[in-house]
Structures are given as C-alpha cells and as structure tokens.
Amino acid sequence: MFELAESDPELSKEEAGPLEDELRTALLKAQYARLQQKNCALLIVIAGIDGAGKGATVCMLNEWMDARHIHTLAFDPPSASEQGRPWLWRYWKNLPAKGKTGIVFGSWYRPLLQEAARKKPRQKRLLALSRAVREFESTLAQNGVQVVKLWYHLSRQAQSDRTEKLLSDPDTAWQVRPEDLKVKKKFPRLRDAGALAISLTHEAHAPWAVIPAADTQMREISTGQVILAALRKRRIAPRQPISQADTATLESPAPSLDNLDYSARLGEDEYDKLLPEWQGRLARLVRHKKFAQTPVVLVFEGQDAAGKGGTIRRITHALDPRQFRAIPISAPSTEELTRPYLWRFWRDLPAPGHISIFDRSWYGRVLVERVEKYATETEWQRAYEEINQFESQLLASGTVVLKFWLAISKEEQLERFRAREDSPFKSFKITPEDWRNRKQWDAYTKATNDMFKYTSTQACPWHVVSANDKPHARVAVLQQVVKALENALDLD
Amino acid sequence: MFELAESDPELSKEEAGPLEDELRTALLKAQYARLQQKNCALLIVIAGIDGAGKGATVCMLNEWMDARHIHTLAFDPPSASEQGRPWLWRYWKNLPAKGKTGIVFGSWYRPLLQEAARKKPRQKRLLALSRAVREFESTLAQNGVQVVKLWYHLSRQAQSDRTEKLLSDPDTAWQVRPEDLKVKKKFPRLRDAGALAISLTHEAHAPWAVIPAADTQMREISTGQVILAALRKRRIAPRQPISQADTATLESPAPSLDNLDYSARLGEDEYDKLLPEWQGRLARLVRHKKFAQTPVVLVFEGQDAAGKGGTIRRITHALDPRQFRAIPISAPSTEELTRPYLWRFWRDLPAPGHISIFDRSWYGRVLVERVEKYATETEWQRAYEEINQFESQLLASGTVVLKFWLAISKEEQLERFRAREDSPFKSFKITPEDWRNRKQWDAYTKATNDMFKYTSTQACPWHVVSANDKPHARVAVLQQVVKALENALDLD
Known part of the structure; x- marks a missing residue:
C-alpha cells in the first residue's frame, strides 16, 4: 500500500510548474461547477504520518482553490461539552452545505488510528470504531456529502530528514511538532496502523488515496490531482447499507x-x-x-x-x-x-x-x-x-x-x-x-x-x-x- | 415601584376565566400577525424575586401561545467555553429570528442583579453593567429585536407562605429551589436590588413591567396582558445612541x-x-x-x-x-x-x-x-x-x-x-x-x-x-x- 510513497518520488520544479498551472485552473473550474450544481458537499479528510506536511496542505488548498468556499474543519481533542455527546457529534454539527468543500483535520479517524497504533490493539474496539466510521461515511455518501481521504506518507528516513532540516533553522523549527519527533521511533507501528485503518475503511464511495509526501512538488501535485478527480466524479452510491439485523x-x-x-x-x-x-x-x-x-x-x-x-x-x-x-x-x-x-x-x-x-x-x-x-x-x-x-x-x-x-x-x-x-x-x-x-x-x-x-x-x-x-x-x-x-x- | 405587587392583589377564578379566553385568542392572533410580518423578533425577559412562579410562567406561555414559534432560552451559569468569550456572547448567539418569540431565563440581568444585591454594591461595576445592558438592548431594538422585561414580585409574607405551602406537600415540594428558601431573610435587599436594576435599565424601547405574582390568576393574566401589549405595539425606536466619545x-x-x-x-x-x-x-x-x-x-x-x-x-x-x-x-x-x-x-x-x-x-x-x-x-x-x-x-x-x-x-x-x-x-x-x-x-x-x-x-x-x-x-x-x-x- 505504501511502497510507492516510501520510495519518496520527486518532481522537479520545472516539471511541476506547468502541471500546477493546469491543475489550479481545473480545480477552480470544478469547484465552481460544484457550487452551481449544489447537489453535493465535498469533505477532504487529511490524515497520515506526522511531519508529512499535512498542515502545509491546508494552506495550499486554500491558495489553489477559492478559499471563500472552503471550510477548514480542524478539531482539537474533544472539549468538555463535546465529550458529553456521541463522539461523531462535532463532525455532524460542522458538515458543510451542498456545493461547499470542507477540509477535515483531526477527523473521525483519530480514535481508530490511536487504537490501531497501540502495542496490542483491542480487536473489538478496532472493529467497533471502523464500523462506526463506515456507517458514518455511508450515511454521508447517501445524503449528499462526498468523502475523499488522503493519507500523507513518506519513508522513515525522509520523515526524519525533513524534521531535522526544519529543526536546523530557527525560522522553520516551529513547524516541527512534538508528535513529529516521535515518528522515527514508532514509524513501523504508525505505518501499520495507517495500513490497517485504510484497509478497514476504503470504500468506493469514500476512497483513500496515499499521497507521496517527501517532496513538496510531488505532494502538492498529487493532492491536487486526487481532489480534482473527486470534484469531477459523479457521486458513487454506496452499496446497500449493512442489514439492520x-x-x-x-x-x-x-x-x-x-x-x-x-x-x-x-x-x-x-x-x-x-x-x-x-x-x-x-x-x-x-x-x-x-x-x-x-x-x-x-x-x-x-x-x-x-x-x-x-x-x-x-x-x-x-x-x-x-x-x-x-x-x-x-x-x-x-x-x-x-x-x-x-x-x-x-x-x-x-x-x-x-x-x-x-x-x-x-x-x-x-x-x-x-x-x-x-x-x-x-x-x-x-x-x-x-x-x-x-x-x-x-x-x-x-x-x-x-x-x-x-x-x-x-x-x-x-x-x-x-x-x-x-x-x-x-x-x-x-x-x-x-x-x-x-x-x-x-x-x-x-x-x-x-x-x-x-x-x-x-x-x-x-x-x-x-x-x-x-x-x-x-x-x-x-x-x-x-x-x-x-x-x-x-x-x- | 413595587407597592401594588406587594399588596398581593388577587383575581378569582371566575373573574379570570373569561379574561383568559379572550387573552389567549388575542395573543395567538398577535403572534401570528408577527410571524407573517417578520419584521421584528420579540424577547421576553423573565426576572424577579425567587419563588414568584417564574418557571410556571414559561410553561404557561408555551401553552397560551403557539409553542412551535416560541424559543425558551434558559441559561445556566456560563460554561467554560462561554467564560472565554464576551459575557453577552451567549445571548447574541441565541437571538431568535424575526417573527419569532424568545423567552429568556437567566438573562443578561443576572450579573447586574447579583452586584446590586451585594451588601455594598460597587458603584463602578453597577454602572458598567447597567451601561452594557442598555447598549445591548438599544442595539437590539434598533436592529429588529423588541425587548420586554417582566419582574415577578410579591410581598415577603406571600413569598414565604407560597414556599411553605409548596413544601408541605411532597408532590409539590420539588418546586421550591434552594434560592427560594433564602428569599425570606434577604427580601429587602433583593427588592432593592430589583428596584435599582429596573430604574437603571427602564427604557421606552425596552420597558420593565412589574407582575403581581402572589396569586396565580393575577400573575397569569397580568403576564398575558403585558405580552399582548408588546406584541401589538409598533416598535419604538430608541433615542440616538449615547454619543461615541x-x-x-x-x-x-x-x-x-x-x-x-x-x-x-x-x-x-x-x-x-x-x-x-x-x-x-x-x-x-x-x-x-x-x-x-x-x-x-x-x-x-x-x-x-x-x-x-x-x-x-x-x-x-x-x-x-x-x-x-x-x-x-x-x-x-x-x-x-x-x-x-x-x-x-x-x-x-x-x-x-x-x-x-x-x-x-x-x-x-x-x-x-x-x-x-x-x-x-x-x-x-x-x-x-x-x-x-x-x-x-x-x-x-x-x-x-x-x-x-x-x-x-x-x-x-x-x-x-x-x-x-x-x-x-x-x-x-x-x-x-x-x-x-x-x-x-x-x-x-x-x-x-x-x-x-x-x-x-x-x-x-x-x-x-x-x-x-x-x-x-x-x-x-x-x-x-x-x-x-x-x-x-x-x-x-
């Protein structure tokens, strides 16, 4: 699943330049077409290895697309008032209107990924969480909310190189978060957790795409391409819901x-x-x-x-x-x-x-x-x-x-x-x-x-x-x- | 200000019956006229002496009027997320739409009343709070939200009689809240606090009405009459706002x-x-x-x-x-x-x-x-x-x-x-x-x-x-x- 991403493919600035111009134009067109049709909202879930440039992606999308119609939905750990409600409450509450795009950060995958990254994941909880996620996304897909999920990935070496490079300059060191530093040690476990979460929740109506994240141009162009495809796609109806019994x-x-x-x-x-x-x-x-x-x-x-x-x-x-x-x-x-x-x-x-x-x-x-x-x-x-x-x-x-x-x-x-x-x-x-x-x-x-x-x-x-x-x-x-x-x- | 209310006037059931029928019909008509015009929301502030039947009034209004277009806005002490915002934030956030009616319980008068009820109210804070309240209500009045404020009042004796009577029956004892029990001792101070708050904030565009609350029929009919008058009234434009200097x-x-x-x-x-x-x-x-x-x-x-x-x-x-x-x-x-x-x-x-x-x-x-x-x-x-x-x-x-x-x-x-x-x-x-x-x-x-x-x-x-x-x-x-x-x- 991660072979290509862990080969850390690169794209030169010369190659990326014309691709970017073309992509941005196409993304804007597709975004406006959506806005006019108003029959579907788009939720872009941003997940992946820490220190793979997820935060920078949010900035990029706001620059490449028309930021006035994008909602960045970034979730802290649940607040006191959120903890008293069903855990999906805050995601439900913040769904964007049809025609609009939401970028979700700190998504409903957090508990699932945390469980999968434990030394000994509890099978029952894993299945319950992935089932809840699948039910949620299926209900969304059937009710006019398209979901596309991006997993930012790179090799262990590239992740730690990137972190060290940022740390070496005081003006970029702040980009490194405490989580990013811990990745090197826990890399195999985080990767396996990601692979597990992806395989449990990859559906035609809510697909995962793995984005090679070691190289900035490659990351940006790949992101743009996946989102463009999602914006252009006719909505895929989910299979019949899991039987109620x-x-x-x-x-x-x-x-x-x-x-x-x-x-x-x-x-x-x-x-x-x-x-x-x-x-x-x-x-x-x-x-x-x-x-x-x-x-x-x-x-x-x-x-x-x-x-x-x-x-x-x-x-x-x-x-x-x-x-x-x-x-x-x-x-x-x-x-x-x-x-x-x-x-x-x-x-x-x-x-x-x-x-x-x-x-x-x-x-x-x-x-x-x-x-x-x-x-x-x-x-x-x-x-x-x-x-x-x-x-x-x-x-x-x-x-x-x-x-x-x-x-x-x-x-x-x-x-x-x-x-x-x-x-x-x-x-x-x-x-x-x-x-x-x-x-x-x-x-x-x-x-x-x-x-x-x-x-x-x-x-x-x-x-x-x-x-x-x-x-x-x-x-x-x-x-x-x-x-x-x-x-x-x-x-x- | 409270002479009439403290004389604990009564209305017999026989007198109240026909009045009630007439009032309810008129209230509904006025409510629907508002809903159709959609040019103004109405906020009814419920305040007054504890144990004067404020809670029962909320029930009554939901019965007498069309409850589908009434929002009961009852505020607990501020939550953690509310405390981090300007104190009027939660009242702003919950304003009803034009045409609708809101009944406000635990209103923006709470801090002012608390200050006024202190042994030695701090003049500066009193003035600051009453000024904030006046500014808020003036902004509301000028922007399509009418405010009418009801002060439920009765004599010290009637309040404690009412409380005792409720307590004597296990099926009604729950209606007595801990605050209600403390009123007897603090009555003069609470009354003076109310009188002060009212005199600091009584405006033609956001008037106070004192409701005699010792007798149920009197309380209900008076409430209905005040609200009917408010619903029927042409909006009164506030004076020019306090000069900005x-x-x-x-x-x-x-x-x-x-x-x-x-x-x-x-x-x-x-x-x-x-x-x-x-x-x-x-x-x-x-x-x-x-x-x-x-x-x-x-x-x-x-x-x-x-x-x-x-x-x-x-x-x-x-x-x-x-x-x-x-x-x-x-x-x-x-x-x-x-x-x-x-x-x-x-x-x-x-x-x-x-x-x-x-x-x-x-x-x-x-x-x-x-x-x-x-x-x-x-x-x-x-x-x-x-x-x-x-x-x-x-x-x-x-x-x-x-x-x-x-x-x-x-x-x-x-x-x-x-x-x-x-x-x-x-x-x-x-x-x-x-x-x-x-x-x-x-x-x-x-x-x-x-x-x-x-x-x-x-x-x-x-x-x-x-x-x-x-x-x-x-x-x-x-x-x-x-x-x-x-x-x-x-x-x-």
Whole structure:
C-alpha cells in the first residue's frame, strides 16, 4: 500500500510548474461547477504520518482553490461539552452545505488510528470504531456529502530528514511538532496502523488515496490531482447499507396500530392524584446528582391532534427551564435542506443533565416525507437503517432515548378537529393541511406500522400509548419516563 | 415601584376565566400577525424575586401561545467555553429570528442583579453593567429585536407562605429551589436590588413591567396582558445612541486614504529573509503557553485586489490549522438577514487560544452597504457606534483585536484587475462586480475615510498599510500582529 510513497518520488520544479498551472485552473473550474450544481458537499479528510506536511496542505488548498468556499474543519481533542455527546457529534454539527468543500483535520479517524497504533490493539474496539466510521461515511455518501481521504506518507528516513532540516533553522523549527519527533521511533507501528485503518475503511464511495509526501512538488501535485478527480466524479452510491439485523435487534413482535385497544381511561380524581405524584417523582429524579451525567432524548410522534403538546407540557412542568429544550420539528429550512436530513437533529442533541424533547422528529423521513413523497422511495427505505444507527450511537454515548407514539382512533381525531375549530384559541391548531393529512389516514397508518417494524429495536423500542383519553396518555408517558430514568440512574 | 405587587392583589377564578379566553385568542392572533410580518423578533425577559412562579410562567406561555414559534432560552451559569468569550456572547448567539418569540431565563440581568444585591454594591461595576445592558438592548431594538422585561414580585409574607405551602406537600415540594428558601431573610435587599436594576435599565424601547405574582390568576393574566401589549405595539425606536466619545476615545488625527504614501517597497532578498523570520516569531508566540488564554480577532479590509487573501495566508502559514478560522464575509444568508447584522460576527468569535481571521467584516455595514444603499442612512450612521461598542466588549473580555486596511492606489488596482483577467487560475477572482465597484472608487474612499474617522479609537485603531507592494504589506502586517501579541502576552 505504501511502497510507492516510501520510495519518496520527486518532481522537479520545472516539471511541476506547468502541471500546477493546469491543475489550479481545473480545480477552480470544478469547484465552481460544484457550487452551481449544489447537489453535493465535498469533505477532504487529511490524515497520515506526522511531519508529512499535512498542515502545509491546508494552506495550499486554500491558495489553489477559492478559499471563500472552503471550510477548514480542524478539531482539537474533544472539549468538555463535546465529550458529553456521541463522539461523531462535532463532525455532524460542522458538515458543510451542498456545493461547499470542507477540509477535515483531526477527523473521525483519530480514535481508530490511536487504537490501531497501540502495542496490542483491542480487536473489538478496532472493529467497533471502523464500523462506526463506515456507517458514518455511508450515511454521508447517501445524503449528499462526498468523502475523499488522503493519507500523507513518506519513508522513515525522509520523515526524519525533513524534521531535522526544519529543526536546523530557527525560522522553520516551529513547524516541527512534538508528535513529529516521535515518528522515527514508532514509524513501523504508525505505518501499520495507517495500513490497517485504510484497509478497514476504503470504500468506493469514500476512497483513500496515499499521497507521496517527501517532496513538496510531488505532494502538492498529487493532492491536487486526487481532489480534482473527486470534484469531477459523479457521486458513487454506496452499496446497500449493512442489514439492520446486524446493528440492532428488532423487537418481535413489533408494535402495530392495528387492533389497538383504545379503552384505557383515567377518572378525574385519579388523574388529579396521579399527575402531581408522578410529576413530583420526575422532578426529584432530574434534581438528583446522578442525573447531571445523563443526557436524555424524548421523541413524540402521533397522529395530528393526538395530544403531543399537552403531554409534553405535563412533563416540562416538572423540569427546570434550564434543563430542557422542547424542539418542534416542521418543514426543514433552506439551511437544513443543504445538509443530510439527520443533520438538524444532531445539532439539537442534549448535553449531560439536559433533556431534548422532540415534538415530531427524524421519523418524519419515514412518515410525512414518505406519504407526501417529499423523499424518494430509496431515501425513506434507507432511512430505517440510518435511524437505527443514529439511535445506536446515542445509546452508546450514554444517552437515554425514549420514543412515544400517541395513538388516537380516526373517530376521536374527527371529534378533536371539530372541537378545535370551535375554540377561539385552539382553532390555530387546525389547518387545511390537517384535513388533507386526515384523508391519507390509511397511508399514514401503513407508514407507521412499517416504522414500528423496522425501528422498534430491543435497545430502543417504540412505546405506543393509547391516547383517546388524554389523562391516561399523559400519566402513562410520565410513568414510562420516570421508570426509564430510574433504571438508567440505577435508582429503581 | 413595587407597592401594588406587594399588596398581593388577587383575581378569582371566575373573574379570570373569561379574561383568559379572550387573552389567549388575542395573543395567538398577535403572534401570528408577527410571524407573517417578520419584521421584528420579540424577547421576553423573565426576572424577579425567587419563588414568584417564574418557571410556571414559561410553561404557561408555551401553552397560551403557539409553542412551535416560541424559543425558551434558559441559561445556566456560563460554561467554560462561554467564560472565554464576551459575557453577552451567549445571548447574541441565541437571538431568535424575526417573527419569532424568545423567552429568556437567566438573562443578561443576572450579573447586574447579583452586584446590586451585594451588601455594598460597587458603584463602578453597577454602572458598567447597567451601561452594557442598555447598549445591548438599544442595539437590539434598533436592529429588529423588541425587548420586554417582566419582574415577578410579591410581598415577603406571600413569598414565604407560597414556599411553605409548596413544601408541605411532597408532590409539590420539588418546586421550591434552594434560592427560594433564602428569599425570606434577604427580601429587602433583593427588592432593592430589583428596584435599582429596573430604574437603571427602564427604557421606552425596552420597558420593565412589574407582575403581581402572589396569586396565580393575577400573575397569569397580568403576564398575558403585558405580552399582548408588546406584541401589538409598533416598535419604538430608541433615542440616538449615547454619543461615541462616551464609549471610545477616537484617534486624533484619524487615518485617511488621502495623500497616502504608497512608495514603501521590499526587495526580494529582504522579503525572503524577513518573511520566514516574522512567521517564525509568530509561530513561536502562538505556541507559547500564555497564548492559550488569549482570543484574537484579526480584521482585514481593503480595496478589491488589495491582497487580503495573500496576506492572510502568510499569517495562517505560521498557525496550526486547529488554532484559527479564516472567515470570508460575503452577502448575508437568509438566516443572517433575520437577525441584527452583528449577529453573524458574534457567532464566529474565537475561544481563548484561537484566532478568528475576518476577510472583510462588520465594517461592510459602513462600506459596501452604505455605498450600494443596502442599508439606510440611519442604519449605517448608527453602525459606527454599534461597532465601537462591539469592539469595546471584545477588548473588555480580553480579546486582542487588530484591524488592517490594505490600501492600493487606483492605478495599481487597474493593473491587478488586468493581470487577474490574464491568469487562468486568477481570473475567477475578478468579476463584473469588481469593475462596477471600481467605478464607485470615490464613494468607497469617502466611506472608508469616514469609517476611519468614527471607528479608529485609541483602544482599537485602524492600521492602514500601503499595499501597492505586496511583500511590504505582508511583512508589515505580520510585524504588527507579532508586536500586538507580544504586548498582549506581556512578552515584549
């Protein structure tokens, strides 16, 4: 894999000159074509042996291309607020818009490379990390973000020669970082780690290119050529995602809206007794010191007028306003449309000790977007797996995730629609769109049942709550939330 | 100020019922009218005596109004990453879009109230904090964000009765926070602190309303009425901002583009010697441990083709990609247009140990927006003061701010435009817009000279660099940056 790069090939300035002129013109053209089409973002991952000129490459790309449309995404080790989130959070959050280019430095390969460079890499962790990387890149590729990965490489001798040369002049010595000095000793291990990471994550839709880095001209021209090819390439669709049985064990049998029992009722007296009781229990829980370490995500879906808002308010009543954010999800904004559809949900993930309450959610992809044909069949079919992966990553980071479907019958919905129309301050909740959606009742029911079937996993099941009786639904949800938290905090 | 509220007025459920129905309908109507007009955001600041039902008010507003268009902005004490920024940073960052409503909890009044509640408030700090608050609210009011502030108040006896009552039932005891218990003892001091803060910051464009909070119905109805009035009100323009001589001492004489000397030149040999020397010096500085505490903002302005990009790259060459972000400023996005024009710059402020390099900046308001008439005369006239305040806040937070104007002559620009057109990979830099701007040379010169006159302060002066000779300009800028940093880090 590294034979050519370790032969330290060179390119004379005379050879490189005309190549560079040609490349820069072509790169700019390709960059502008991308910007105009706006159908795909490009992420360039910069990795490789320390002291191989990775930093200089960032400068070069900003000079060769139009820097106004390039984002350098350089990541320090994770900050405190980043450590409390899933580890891919910061990469998700910073995805460039379609048409734009991002140069990623300190990428999602860092943990994988660190593990691979250990004396005895832990196989299980290696596989888990490389799998997470592959899932991430596959989701990106399928959602309008092209990824190309460059590995800067040179021979052990050339690396140490380069480092020594820089050190010999006080005006260039600063270019040598402490890591660069350690390479000589650890070279074989770092090389093998790179080779392993590359072989575990090289995919047609997210390929690696090894860049010979000993000679500046060779490094620059090779970099430019690889990026030009990437910019010009038609997007390669990834293979079908890894089957979901692989990542998440589905609940069997899955819940269903068919033959649901809507009879549960709670009398007024009972409600007045139970509601404050469970709110109090929730309130004490979220004020418990253990809770400060726990991020919580609550997802509310359900038919129109199922009572999501009222149920959410019964929960937030027990919370400190500083602890939660209620996030209403409606049609995506222009900014959101230029990113993968999961992007906006990643942005709203809670820090430890905080609760994000989604009033509708990423499940819109397989519900309204499917029924109204905003997403293609390929897109929403694929989304089940993408969602399962997303939720697995949340769970893996220690986030408590609860998904509720508030279910009402078709007759009950009609009654509520009419009651809303009659109320001066509830009529705003009922629009022609609600009536249109109602006509699609069966299509939504089918989409919902499919959603249960493919995304109700053992680790993250759907809680279907009969909501024809609001008091019953509110208390039932509160109880589930409390029990899940007690369980997560080890307090039950 | 608090007589009425401390008489703990009540409203029976019978009286409140019809009022509530009417209010909710009117609130929703007013909210939707706002959403449609999209010319103004509304920020509702919730403050007052602890244990007066502020948290319950947030719940109520989310129920009475359409929660999908309300953002609850509840702030914990500042996090580590927030502490490294100007203290208003987090409030700026979270401003809602025009048309939307934000409920602010843990607002920018916290430090002022804390100071005012000390046994012996420090007069200087009190005045500085209240001045910062007034400047902030005035800038908001003038840029499409209406602010209304509610102070929840009740008598000492009613506060402690309410707290005791909640405590007596285990299901409501959690509603009492540790702060609420301390109020009884400190009541007079907290009341006086509130009265002082209110009298220092009550403005027609950002008024305070005192809400009687002892009785739930009275609290709810009063809250709704105040917010309804605010939603319905035509925006009140603030008075002329406090004159700038007040906030920042202007440089005298201010720099000017007239009669500028463009003769400075640097020979090739000298450049090849000086450039790495100063880059090395900069590189060592930003790797110094003291630098980790310092945020840096570099602003680059100048005529088209003055060489901003090339100069910036000579600086970034000495930096670690993780340390800096180069931020190219072009026309604002849809998202940015719905916020005050300074919003997007606040978002990009650096953390300590980081450098934000603005390639064009907030000065666009008084340059391109003035000349091209994108801003009204009132808007750009006002901007001088808003910018001075913004930069004062940056300096006050310990940020190093350097502003460079790269100046070229009209003849030199013509030569560069032509050379760019002839270069295959530079022609992208030259567009019809550049030629159009060039026709407005005199108008831009006038705008630039005015900008120097009104924003070159002693604390944050403009550095005008003759840039007809690129090597000279690059080294001159590098030297200024290095010297300013050495000075800030106390290393010179």
